[in-house]
Amino acid sequence: MTEHQPSPRVPDGPAAVPGCPVRTDAVRLAGVSYQQTPSQLYRALRREHGPVAPVLLDGDVPAWLVLGYSEVSHVTAHDELFARDSRRWNQWGAIPQDWPLMPFVGYQPSVLFTEGDEHRRRSGVITEALEGIDQFELGRDCQYIAEQLIAGFAGSGQAELMAEYAHALPMRAAVQVCGMPDSRADTRQLVEDLRISLDAGEGDDPVAAYGRVGERLRQLVKDKRSAPGPDVTSRMLLHPAGLTDEEIVQDLISVIAAAQQPTGNWIGNTLRLLLTDERFAVNVSGGRLSVGEALNEVLWLDTPTQNFIGRWAVRDTQLGGRHIRAGDCLVLGLAAANTDPQIWPESHVGAENAAHLSFSNGEHRCPYPAPLLADVMARTAVETLLERLPDLVLAVEPEELAWRPSIWMRGLTALPVEFSPVVR
Numbered sequence: 001m002t003e004h005q006p007s008p009r010v011p012d013g014p015a016a017v018p019g020c021p022v023r024t025d026a027v028r029l030a031g032v033s034y035q036q037t038p039s040q041l042y043r044a045l046r047r048e049h050g051p052v053a054p055v056l057l058d059g060d061v062p063a064w065l066v067l068g069y070s071e072v073s074h075v076t077a078h079d080e081l082f083a084r085d086s087r088r089w090n091q092w093g094a095i096p097q098d099w100p101l102m103p104f105v106g107y108q109p110s111v112l113f114t115e116g117d118e119h120r121r122r123s124g125v126i127t128e129a130l131e132g133i134d135q136f137e138l139g140r141d142c143q144y145i146a147e148q149l150i151a152g153f154a155g156s157g158q159a160e161l162m163a164e165y166a167h168a169l170p171m172r173a174a175v176q177v178c179g180m181p182d183s184r185a186d187t188r189q190l191v192e193d194l195r196i197s198l199d200a201g202e203g204d205d206p207v208a209a210y211g212r213v214g215e216r217l218r219q220l221v222k223d224k225r226s227a228p229g230p231d232v233t234s235r236m237l238l239h240p241a242g243l244t245d246e247e248i249v250q251d252l253i254s255v256i257a258a259a260q261q262p263t264g265n266w267i268g269n270t271l272r273l274l275l276t277d278e279r280f281a282v283n284v285s286g287g288r289l290s291v292g293e294a295l296n297e298v299l300w301l302d303t304p305t306q307n308f309i310g311r312w313a314v315r316d317t318q319l320g321g322r323h324i325r326a327g328d329c330l331v332l333g334l335a336a337a338n339t340d341p342q343i344w345p346e347s348h349v350g351a352e353n354a355a356h357l358s359f360s361n362g363e364h365r366c367p368y369p370a371p372l373l374a375d376v377m378a379r380t381a382v383e384t385l386l387e388r389l390p391d392l393v394l395a396v397e398p399e400e401l402a403w404r405p406s407i408w409m410r411g412l413t414a415l416p417v418e419f420s421p422v423v424r
């Protein structure tokens, strides 16, 4: 294959790249077709490379994309072999400080990058603090937030649901369960700074916003030390594991970020399915599939965290017939694993069960009970919207909806809708 020759099987997406330090058949995880229809890329990669494909990340940094259901399950179940501390990476020498993927892989002293006993300590605190959330109360709070957001656009007869609803709701709910009342001005500022840090738009300064998030959460932890309440932050502070204030700040940022982005995209992808697929035709009474079925189908077919970076090999090993070297980076191909033909031999993908890998697996999986909380947020958001605006329809043709240019998250750039204006 010559330098500018595209891969014959994957048009206008990844190209084979000679000179790759790891393999000459590695493919770039980029390209327009990849953003719009990643399932085609996964199929092509699987055909060409099997369940573990050599890929190139931004700047042609080599990694492995784990595509097989059983291989992703194996990697995530064996943290003694595939660990989470990114400082193990054998490519750091080739990576510039301003590498675009640094926010995902740059080591931070949070639960995300800890391993072994230290991880169990940090993750145990989060799990118990989240278990203290009353799911009925969360449902009521989400309904209240949903009603407020809907009231903000109901009179106009149109809305852009990703920004005005799908992302806004879980952000406000997550901040509230951490102990910051929705009504306070500094909470609203925090919500805005979190939005900028996680999803910067043109003219935003994500670094400055992230700095303000840290300061606000430091202040929150200080306030809750002197006056604890019935919230996640206070339960983390009072936990017998005795986390330091700074550890709690780091883990609160992880919890809020981990909660907001995927839940927002779960809501958006489910609304898209409901509004575009006639099996769910929301205007036709009788016989339509339920919101619960749509939420579950999205986790199988359009999962919000489509790829997750990642794991780093602790020592030389084998995976899916590949030789993996110590320090190699493995990207968890969660979306590809969910549609692996090995588990769907009839090529019909989709099931009523929850055996998908959308919340990952093993020690570092999305911690119980976070998936249940995400379900309460997403279900309440979708049901409340459809109840309040029953004649909601897309304001553009389904083909005009664009996916975000991200290989990590699967979510829409915008979801414009129309409905009869609600006059109060």
Ligand code: HEM
Binding pocket: 076, 111, 112, 113, 123, 126, 130, 254, 255, 258, 259, 260, 262, 263, 266, 304, 305, 308, 334, 358, 359, 360, 361, 363, 364, 365, 366, 367, 370, 371, 373, 374
């Ligand atoms: C649709 C919603 C969600 C999806 C798809 C999702 C998915 C994931 C995935 C794929 C991981 C990475 C697991 C790994 O490293 O193997 C993760 C980690 C995590 N999630 Fe979620 N998540 C969701 C909602 C939430 C919510 C609502 C919370 C909190 C309330 C949460 C908290 C966390 C935390 C703290 C981690 C880090 C776990 C660790 O490293 O020990 N997630 N999630």
